[in-house]
Amino acid sequence: MGIGTIIVKMIVRMLTSRDIYDIAALCSRKERLFFKACGFRDDILGSTTLMYSRTISSTCFEDERMVKQAGRKLLLVPSLQLPLASFKITKPQS
Secondary structure (H helix, E strand, O other), X not given: OOHHHHHHHHHHHHXXXXXXXXXXXXXXXXXXXHHHHOOOOOOOOOOOOEEEOXXXXXXXXXXXXXXXXXXXXXEEEOOOOOOOOOOOOOOOOO
């Protein structure tokens, strides 16, 4: 067992001892094998957008994405999409 695996298992043990069981790893495809070896599995929704942090201001921007703090969690807000030209809201006729 390498030092990285030992560190990840220690962090997971600390979190679960505090009754925190929703633990996610945001990683690249290259890093997925490492985290799977540490006991992480694919998210049932196919994506993970929350992570814990204590060192961030209430709102910041990374590239074109916005990170918004909600308590101890960080929410990654997707970049704005242009509205569809064919989408129109019509008022019901009376």
